[in-house]
Amino acid sequence: xxxxxxxxxxxxxxxxxxxxxxxxxxxxxxxxxxxxxxxxxxxxxxxxxxxxxxxxxxxxxxxxxxxxxxxxxxxxxxxxxxxxxxxxxxxxxxxxxxxxxxxxxxxxxxxxxxxxxxxxxxxxxxxxxxxxxxxxxxxxxxxxxxxxxxxxxxxxxxxxxxxxxxxxxxxxxxxxxxxxxxxxxxxxxxxxxxxxxxxxxxxxxxxxxxxxxxxxxxxxxxxxxxxxxxxxxxxxxxxxxxxxxxxxxxxxxxxxxxxxxxxxxxxxxxxxxxxxxxxxxxxxxxxxxxxxxxxxxxxxxxxxxxxxxxxxxxxxxxxxxxxxxxxxxxxxxxxxxxxxxxxxxxxxxxxxxxxxxxxxxxxxxxxxxxxxxxxxxxxxxxxxxxxxxxxxxxxxxxxxxxxxxxxxxxxxxxxxxxxxxxxxxxxxxxxxxxxxxxxxxxxxxxxxxxxxxxxxxxxxxxxxxxxxxxxxxxxxxxxxxxxxxxxxxxxxxxx
Amino acid sequence: xxxxxxxxxxxxxxxxxxxxxxxxxxxxxxxxxxxxxxxxxxxxxxxxxxxxxxxxxxxxxxxxxxxxxxxxxxxxxxxxxxxxxxxxxxxxxxxxxxxxxxxxxxxxxxxxxxxxxxxxxxxxxxxxxxxxxxxxxxxxxxxxxxxxxxxxxxxxxxxxxxxxxxxxxxxxxxxxxxxxxxxxxxxxxxxxxxxxxxxxxxxxxxxxxxx
Numbered sequence: 146x147x148x149x150x151x152x153x154x155x156x157x158x159x160x161x162x163x164x165x166x167x168x169x170x171x172x173x174x175x176x177x178x179x180x181x182x183x184x185x186x187x188x189x190x191x192x193x194x195x196x197x198x199x200x201x202x203x204x205x206x207x208x209x210x211x212x213x214x215x216x217x218x219x220x221x222x223x224x225x226x227x228x229x230x231x232x233x234x235x236x237x238x239x240x241x242x243x244x245x246x247x248x249x250x251x252x253x254x255x256x257x258x259x260x261x262x263x264x265x266x267x268x269x270x271x272x273x274x275x276x277x278x279x280x281x282x283x284x285x286x287x288x289x290x291x292x293x294x295x296x297x298x299x300x301x302x303x304x305x306x307x308x309x310x311x312x313x314x315x316x317x318x319x320x321x322x323x324x325x326x327x328x329x330x331x332x333x334x335x336x337x338x339x340x341x342x343x344x345x346x347x348x349x350x351x352x353x354x355x356x357x358x359x360x361x362x363x364x365x366x367x368x369x370x371x372x373x374x375x376x377x378x379x380x381x382x383x384x385x386x387x388x389x390x391x392x393x394x395x396x397x398x399x400x401x402x403x404x405x406x407x408x409x410x411x412x413x414x415x416x417x418x419x420x421x422x423x424x425x426x427x428x429x430x431x432x433x434x435x436x437x438x439x440x441x442x443x444x445x446x447x448x449x450x451x452x453x454x455x456x457x458x459x460x461x462x463x464x465x466x467x468x469x470x471x472x473x474x475x476x477x478x479x480x481x482x483x484x485x486x487x488x489x490x491x492x493x494x495x496x497x498x499x500x501x502x503x504x505x506x507x508x509x510x511x512x513x514x515x516x517x518x519x520x521x522x523x524x525x526x527x528x529x530x531x532x533x534x535x536x537x538x539x540x541x542x543x544x545x546x547x548x549x550x551x552x553x554x555x556x557x558x559x560x561x562x563x564x565x566x567x568x569x570x571x572x573x574x575x576x577x578x579x580x581x582x583x584x585x586x587x588x589x590x591x592x593x594x595x596x597x598x599x600x601x602x603x604x605x606x607x608x609x610x611x612x613x614x615x616x617x618x619x620x621x622x623x624x625x626x627x628x629x630x631x632x633x634x635x636x637x638x639x640x
Numbered sequence: 641x642x643x644x645x646x647x648x649x650x651x652x653x654x655x656x657x658x659x660x661x662x663x664x665x666x667x668x669x670x671x672x673x674x675x676x677x678x679x680x681x682x683x684x685x686x687x688x689x690x691x692x693x694x695x696x697x698x699x700x701x702x703x704x705x706x707x708x709x710x711x712x713x714x715x716x717x718x719x720x721x722x723x724x725x726x727x728x729x730x731x732x733x734x735x736x737x738x739x740x741x742x743x744x745x746x747x748x749x750x751x752x753x754x755x756x757x758x759x760x761x762x763x764x765x766x767x768x769x770x771x772x773x774x775x776x777x778x779x780x781x782x783x784x785x786x787x788x789x790x791x792x793x794x795x796x797x798x799x800x801x802x803x804x805x806x807x808x809x810x811x812x813x814x815x816x817x818x819x820x821x822x823x824x825x826x827x828x829x830x831x832x833x834x835x836x837x838x839x840x841x842x843x844x845x846x847x848x849x850x851x
Contacts, residue, residue, distance in 0.1 A: 236707050300673070329706050335679035372830060375679065404831070584744055628641035628683050 226255040228309050228317055230267055234324055237295045239331040243280060247289045251309045266310050270319070274303040278328060298330035333625065339377035346481075347411040349379045354615040357386045360499065361395050362609045365636035366619035370576055372630040381490075382574050382632035383413035387421040394428055396421060397636045398494035401514060401574040403542055405489075408481070412474050412488030416543055419470040420494050427462035437500075444502050444563045455561065463509040464555045467492060471543050489542040493529055493572050497638055500563075504640065506570055507561035511548065513540045514574040515588050519598060521568040525591040528560045568598070569607070569637045576633035580626035609639050644684040644829050645702055645738060645751035649726050651758050653693040654718035655790065660758065660809035661715050667814035668710055674822040675705055680829045682706060684749070688733065692726035694719035702737045721759050724766025727774050727799075734777050750780035752828055754821055755800065757785070758809060760792040771799050780828060785817060786850070793850050802840060803850040816844040 231250040237243040249267040253260055269284045278301050280293035289305070303324045309317045341348070351369040356362065369380035381402030389396065398417040402409025436458050443451035470492065478485040491512020498505050508516040510529030517527040532541040541548065548554060573581075578588060581600065587593040601607065604621030605614055622633045648668075652661065668689075675681040687708050689700040693716055700708065734751065741747035753774070761767040774782070784800035786793040788809045796803045806813050823841040843849055 233709065236709065238706060327709070329676055329682065332679045332682045335677065335682065372680065376830065583746065586744060630680070 224255050226253065226257070228253050228265070228320075230307060230309070230320070230322055232289075232305075232322070232324060234291070234303065234326045236327040236329060237278075237280075238329040239295055239298050239334070241331075242292075242294050244292045245290070247291065249287055249289065249307060260311055260316075264312050265316070267307050268310070269305050269307045271306040272303065273305075274301060275326070277301070278326065295328045298328050301326045301328060332627075336371045336375055336630075338374045341377050341379050345379070347379070347408060347414075349410050349414070351380055352619055353384070354619040355384075355386055356612070356615040357388045358609075359388055360393060361497070362614075362639045363388075363395060363397055363636065364615045364618055364639070365397060365399075365634075366615055366622055367399075367634040368619060368622040368632065370630045370632040373632060375630075379410045380632050381410045381413060382576065382634040383410070383417045383490075384572075384634050384636045385417035385421045386636060387424075389425065389428065393498050394432075395497045395638055396424055396494065397572060397638065398492065399514060399572045399574050399634045399636055400493070400543075401491040401512060401576070401632065401634070403489035403491075407483070407487045409488060409490050411477065412490035412544065413492075415473050415477060415488070416470045416490050416492040417494075419473045420466040420492070423466040423469045424462060424496065427465065431458040431461045432496075437498075440505050440563070441500065441502070444500070444505075456556070456559075459507050459559050459561060460552075460556055463494075463496065463507060463559050467494075467509050467511070467543070467558075468549060468555075471549060474544055485544045485546075486542075489544045491540060491574070492543045493574075495528070495570055495572055495638075497570055499640065503563060503565040504567050504570075505561065505563050506567070507559065508572075509559050511541055511543050511558060514572070514576075514578055516570070516572040517588065517594065518562055518564055518567050519569045519571055519594050520564060520566065521595070521598070523591060524564065525594045526562055526564070527589045528562050529558075567640055569639055571635065571637040573636075574632065574634040576629070576631035577622070577635050579631065580624070580629035607639060614639075642684060642746050642749055643686045643702075643704075643739070644681075644749045644825070646685060646687045646825055647702075647730060647734070647751060647753045648687065648689045649723075649730060649753065649755040650689065650691050651693070651721060651723070651756055651787075652691040652713060652715045653721040653759060654715055655721075655758055656809070657715040657717070659811075660788070660814075661713075663809055663811040663814040664756070665710070665713075666811050667818035670815050671818035671822045672705070672708055672710065674819060675825060678826045678829070681826050684829050685825060688737070690726060690730060690733070692722050692729075694722060696722060696726045696729045698729065698733060701733070720762030721757065722763050722766075723755075723757060723761035724763035724768075724770050727770035728766065731770070731773050731777060749828075750778055752825060753779045753782045755782070755784045755796070756787055756817075757796070758788045758791050760790075760795055767795075774799065781824070783821070783824070785847075787814075787817075797851055800851070804843060805848045805850050806846060807848075808846075813846040816846040820844055820847055 229252050231252055232247060234247060235245050249269060251265040251267040252262055253265060266287055268286055269289050272282045272284065272289060275282050275291060279296040280291050283290040303326050304321055305324065306319055306321045308315055308319060354366040356364045363386040365384045365386050367380065367382050367384050373380060381404065384399045385397065387396040398420055400413035400416045402413040406412065439451045439454040442448065443455060474488045475485045478488055491514060493510045493514055493516050495506060495508040495516050506518050506528060508528045510516060512532055515527055516529045517525060519525050581597050582588045582593055601621065605617040618635065650664065675685055682705055685705045686702045687700065687705060688702040691697050691699050691713055699711060699713055738751060739745065739747045782800040783802045783804065784796035786796055786803065786805040788806065791805065793803055793805050806817055820841065820843050827841055
């Protein structure tokens with residue numbers, strides 16, 4: 146070669162891929178050692194040594210590795226014919242049945258032109274590492290079938306030994322390849338249950354349930370969601386069931402503290418307790434005997450005058466106590482020296498009373514979740530319009546001052562229904578309505594409610610006399626629903 | 641069950657050849673493994689990987705974390721860095737893949753975008769043209785990472801909500817960066833639905849917050 150150190154050394158002339166016609170130059174396949182399984186073409190050399198150092202057949206002029214050209218160092222591309230196997234094992238999950246039929250796709254590189262990839266086949270001869278994971282393997286032609294239920298999470302090494310054939314003749318008898326089979330952990334096992342810092346204000350128990358008798362039976366339950374448990378946070382939900390000395394009236398409330406608000410758990414609590422306490426005086430005032438007469442009249446006639454009386458009384462009472470709750474929260478916020486929005490919460494409450502002709506059910510709502518009157522034989526009706534924002538997850542809160550600016554808006558949050566009978570009045574936070582109803586539309590749908598009631602009945606004996614109904618309700622709230630790990634609260638009246 | 645889509649736009653241009661691209665792969669794999677330990681991420685996170693050098697390739701279309709596998713990929717010897725084209729491809733994919741909320745379909749959470757480059761876009765006009773298009777796609781967060789000494793952080797500022805820089809492109813730096821990406825995604829998956837802009841988790845020492 147040129148000895149002049151200043152001129153770059155050109156690559157050797159014969160450093161080219163063998164051309165189609167020059168079959169005699171083809172060498173270096175990782176081949177079988179048995180002569181009878183070698184390729185039919187006579188000029189193919191053989192190698193019994195490991196792939197790293199293929200033997201040179203004496204007759205042909207082998208492609209030599211070129212001298213590195215001057216300039217940037219770039220590794221020369223190999224011209225040695227080689228085979229490889231494309232194979233991919235789909236991921237698995239602990240506890241989830243795994244069934245995969247995995248094709249083995251052989252590929253050749255730098256092959257003579259009469260050896261096409263499509264003519265290559267591969268067979269797995271042996272597979273190691275799957276039994277430890279809990280899987281079984283079958284090894285039919287051209288593929289691997291794995292099945293079973295994996296037990297161990299992790300990135301597991303699986304080694305296979307395989308042979309590659311060209312049109313039935315073994316090209317390469319025993320190669321091995323190490324693969325990774327990723328087994329995802331069982332999501333349920335990843336959820337942690339952590340305790341919030343003991344120094345935090347407004348501690349709250351993770352669960353609550355209650356049953357109140359007298360007239361209709363009220364039951365309620367509330368449970369910290371898996372998200373909050375995982376993040377060592379408190380339950381933000383709350384509920385209250387109010388027994389009244391004044392016969393006939395029933396009241397219950399649910400509230401959902403805003404996730405981003407620091408003291409929303411306290412906001413939810415204050416919202417429930419304040420409305421429950423403050424409604425009492427109204428029962429002998431605007432909701433007195435005169436009011437009851439208006440309800441009775443309206444039940445018969447649906448007349449405008451009665452309607453207006455009822456509506457105004459509800460505005461004064463329900464609107465009044467909701468506003469009182471807002472004020473109470475403002476006061477607490479001031480005492481703590483932080484903005485009211487740190488106590489942001491939704492609030493849904495309902496006031497119900499039995500009449501001779503049926504039931505009167507009124508409700509007030511701010512935020513998501515909902516209140517409905519469920520009637521098994523038909524005519525289920527939702528009596529709160531959930532506030533929904535531009536994208537789900539955004540809702541209105543009791544502490545938003547603009548809610549209180551306009552009487553019309555407040556009035557729109559109040560509704561009532563008179564029904565001849567009912568199976569239950571139910572209030573729930575979105576921790577229950579999201580997994581069980583998914584959309585607002587379903588919350589208004591009688592058939593969806595039927596399914597919900599059946600679901601609820603699998604866990605709770607929903608009759609007045611069941612003294613364990615509240616404990617059963619709390620247990621039912623522990624249901625598993627992928628993607629739904631919010632605090633869950635539900636309260637209901639059984640007539 | 642709502643998805644949290646994560647888009648990763650990764651520079652695979654010639655300058656990444658060798659240790660940088662290998663470190664990138666290790667970091668990516670570590671990120672995926674870490675996210676797989678988070679129960680909320682495992683339920684909702686979907687990942688897409690788009691690489692760009694001279695060409696733009698969707699290496700992995702939006703895929704559930706449970707099923708996600710990183711295929712092999714490499715860099716060409718040399719050539720331009722077509723970040724502008726990559727952003728264009730990203731917008732097309734987002735338009736095709738993201739599910740919007742309607743009255744009877746629960747759509748995706750707002751997606752997140754992480755862009756990593758070790759240089760500067762070669763297709764500057766396209767890049768400038770695409771920035772408003774990307775911003776219009778309603779990402780919950782856009783993070784741009786300027787990796788190594790040749791990366792131009794200032795050019796990334798108009799694109800991203802947060803720009804971070806990495807001094808080197810070795811494996812511990814990339815691992816640190818991707819662990820931080822994983823923490824950010826985890827925080828995103830647990831604060832789903834909270835309307836306030838989520839704060840960034842604190843970055844490791846190898847990751848410098850520029851903006």
